[in-house]
Amino acid sequence: MFTYKKENQLPIKSWIPEKDYYADGKMVEQVENLAQLPFAFHHISQMSDGHVGYGMPIGGVMAAKGVVVPNAVGVDIGCGMCAVRTSLTEIDTETIKKIFGGSKDYHGGIRSCIPVGFNHHSKRQDESLMPERPDWWADDFYTVQKEYQSALTQIGTLGGGNHFIEIQKGSDGHIWIMVHSGSRNLGFKVAKHYNEIAIKINEKYFSQVPKEWELAFL
Template identity: 55%
Template sequence: MKAGVNAVIKTEKLPIKLWLDEGQMEEGALEQARNLANLPFAFSHIAVMPDTHQGYGMPIGAVLATQGAIIPNAVGVDIGCGMCALRTSLTDIATDDLKEVMKIIRDTVPVGFNHHTERQDEAWMPERKGELPIVAQEYESALYQIGTLGSGNHFIEIQKGSDGYIWIMVHSGSRNLGFTVANHYDDVAQRLNRDAGEDVSRGLAFLPESSEYFDLYWREMNYCLEFALANRKLMMERVEAAFMEVLPEVEFADFINKPHNFASEEEHFGETVIVHRKGATRARKGEWGMIPGSQGTRSFLVKGKGEPMSFESCSHGAGRIMSRSQARKTLDLKKEVKALKDRGILHAIRNRKDLDEAPGSYKDIDEVMRNQTGLVEVQIELRPLAVVKG
C-alpha cells in the first residue's frame, strides 16, 4: 500500500505533489495544477488529492496555500459545500420502513432547483456580522433555500455501517447564496487584476490582501460556510423526523460535519498561510471526516493523520472519471440500474439524464482510499441502502 506522495512534478515554479499516479490525472486537471504552481503568491507546493479531476480554474481535489491573496475560484462556486453524518440507534431497517422513510424525505426536502414554498424559520440563519453586501442582497431568497438539497452530486443517503448501526449522510452546500457570492467576487477580482495588468484567462483571478474586497469576500465566504452547515443541519432534522415518524423509538448521536470548499488561515511549515481546499477535506491528526464513494459503492468515516505535505488534507470523495455529458452519452442505463438493484440499493437513477451520477461515472473508491493511506485512517465503512439525489 502507498502511504506517502505517489509522484512529484518539478517542472514548475513550485513542486506539485500527487497522491495518485501522474498518468491517472487528466490533462486538463494537470494543466490547472501547473497554473497554480506558477502563481507568484503560492506557497511551498501544490497538493493534489487522489480524487482529483478538472474544475474551473483549479482542479477539484487540489489544495493551494497562498500568502497575501485569496482566489474565489480556488474555493469554488458552492462555498461551504460539504457533508455531515449522523448515527442512528438502529442496527437494521426493514425495506418497507426504509421506503416509507425515503418517501417522507422526498416530501419534506426539496431537491434539484426546487426551493421551499414558504419562508423557513429565520432562527436557522447564521448571525450577520459586519458588512455583508451580497448576503444582505440574497438573504430573503436564502430563507426559502435553507434546508434544500440542490442538484449535481448532492445527496441524502441511508447507510449501514461496519459498526453495526444505520447511518445518515447528507451532502450539500450554500445553494444560490454561495454561488452569487463566489461569482460576484470573482468578477471583482478579474476587474482588479485586469486594471493591474494581470492575466485573468486561467480562471485564477485573485483578491490581494491589501484590497478592501479581500476582507469583504472573507466575511461573506465565512457566512456562506455557516449557511451551508445550517442548510445541512435543517435537512438532517427533516430526515430525523422522517425516521421518527416511521420508527418512533429511534435515537441519534455522533454528528460529524466537514466542508470541502473553503479557505482558512492556518499555520504550515512555520508560516501563516491561506489554505484553499476545493473539493478537499481537512484531515488534521485525529480529526473525523467523511469520504463518500458513489450511490453504488462504500463510503468511509475516517480520522485524519495530519500529514504536513498534504496541508493536513485528504480527498472529499471518489472523484469523477468522466464529465456529466459524457456519462449520459456513454454509460449503459440498464447495466447501471441492474448493478444497483443487485446490491439491494434504493437508488436515484430513473432515466438517462440521471447517468451523470451513476457509479460508472466515478473513480474506484477503493483505489482512491489506497492512495491516501498516509492521510487518513478508516474508522467505519458505510454501505449504501437508499439514496436521494439532487
Template identity: 55%
Template sequence: MKHDGTIRTNGKAIIETDNLPIKLWLEEDQMEEGALEQARNLANLPFAFKHIAIMPDTHQGYGMPIGAILATKGAIIPNAVGVDIGCGMCSLRTNLEHIETPKLKEIMGIIRKTVPVGFEHHKTRQDEAWMPERKGELPIVEQEYESALYQIGTLGGGNHFIEIQKGSDGYIWIMIHSGSRNIGFTVANHYEGVAKKMNQDAGEDVSQELAYIPETSEYFKLYWNEMNYCLEFALANRKLMMERARSAFTEILPEVEFADFINKPHNFAAEEKHFGEWVIVHRKGATRARKGEWGMIPGSQGTRSFLVKGKGEAQSFESCAHGAGRIMSRTKARKTLDLKEEVKALKDRGILHAIRHRKDLDEAPGSYKDIDEVMANQVDLVDVQIELQPLAVIKG
C-alpha cells in the same frame, strides 16, 4: 502523461518543472491533462506557498482542479474556493441495527416531501432561527438573505445526496452532501468578477480563471466575511435537512435515537499555520484531516463510503480527498453509460437508488473513480474508522 522533472519520494510523484513542486496522491497518468495543466498554473502563481497538493479524487474544475489544496500568502482566489462555498457533508448515527425495506421506503418518501431537491426551493419562508448570524459588512448576503430563507434546508442538484447507510459498526447512518445553494453561488460569482476586473485593470492575465484579491484590497475582507457566512449557511442548510431526516425516522420508528453528528466542508479557505508560517489554505473538493479529526469520504450511490480520522500529514496541508471523484464528465456519462446495466448493478446490491432515466447517468457509479483505489492512495492521510454501505439514496 509523464513530464520531465517528475520524481518519486515515499511512493508519491512530485512534478518539479514549475516554480513550486506539485505533489500527487495518485499516479501522474491518472490525471486528466486539463487538471494537470491547472495544477501547474497554481504552481506558478507568485503568491503560492511551498507546494501544490493534489488528492487522489482529483479532476478538472474551474481554474483549480477539484481535489486540490493551494496555500497562498497575501491573496485569496475565489475560484480556488469554488462556486458552492461551504459545500460539504454531515453524518448522523442512529441506534438502529437493522431497518426493513418497507419502513425504509416510507422514511425516504417523507424526506422527499420535506426536502426540496434540484432547483426546487421551499414554498414558504423557513424559520429564521436556522439562519446564521450576520456579522460585519455582507453586501451580497444582505441582497440574497430573503431568498435564502426559502433555500435553507434544500438539497440542490448535481452530486448532492441524502443517503441512508449501514455501518461496519453495526448501526444505520444518515449522510447528507450539500452546500450553500444560490447564496453561495451569487457571492462566489460576484467576487470572481471583482477579482477579474481588479487583475485586468492592473494589466494581469486572467485567462487561467485564477483571478485573485490581494489582502491589501478592501474587497479581501468583504469576500472573507461573505465566504465565512456562506460556510455557516451551508452547515445550517445541512443541519435543517438532517432535522427533516430525523423527523422522518421518528415518524416511522418512534423509538429511534441519534448521536455522533459529524460535519465537514470541502470548499473553503482558512487561515492556518503550515511549515512554520501563517498562510491562506484553499481547499477545493478537499477535506481537512488534522490528526484525530473526523471526516467523511463518500463513494458513489453504489459503493462504500468511509468515516475516517485524519493523520495530520504536513505534505497534504493536513488534508485528504473528499470523495471518489469523477472519472468522466457528466455529458460523457449520459452518452456512454448503459442505463440498464447501471440500474441492474444497483438493484443487485439491494440499493434504493436515484437512477430513473438516461439523464441521471451522470451520477451513476460508473461515472466515478474506484473508491477503493482512492482510499488506497491516501493511507498516509487518514485512518478508516467505519465503512458505510448504501441502502437508499435521494439525489437532486
C-alpha cells in the same frame, strides 16, 4: 501518491494514480497553472476526487502567500456536510424504500419532499432554522445579506451533482443519516461577487496571472 515537477513550476503531488491522472487533460492543465502562480507556496496537491473546476480543479490544494483567490476557495464555500446518529441499530430494506420514496410503490418520502438541484421551496421556511446573525453581519457580509431572503427558500433542500442524503450503518452499530447539501446557490453568489472584484483589481494593476486561467486574486 506520486510527485512530478516541470521547469519553472512548483512540485505537484497527486493522490490520483499516475495512470489515471493524465486522462483528464483539462484538470491537469488547471493543476499545472496553479504550480506557476507567483504567490503559490511550496507545492500543489491534487486529491483523488479531482475534476475540472472554476480555475482551480476540484480536490486541488494550494497554499497562497499574501493573497486570497476566490475561485480557489470555490463556489462551494459554505457547503453543508452533516452526519447524525440515530437511536436505531437496525433498519430493513423496505423501511429505507419508504423513507426515500419516489417509486410506484412508495409515494412521499425524501424524493418527493426535498427539492433537489435548481429547485427550491416555493415559500420561505422557518427562519429560526438559520444560524444566529450578529449585529455587524450586514455591513461585512453584503452578498449574504442581499441573498438572505432567497436563502430562506433553500432550507431543507439538496444540491445536484455529487450532493446526497445517505442512510449508513456506523462502526458503532448505529444507523446514521449523512447529508452533503451543497451551499444552495449562496456559495456560488459569494464566490462570484468576490471573483468579479478580483478580476477588476487584477486588470487595474496588470496582474501577471493570465485572465483565461480564472485565478484572479485579492
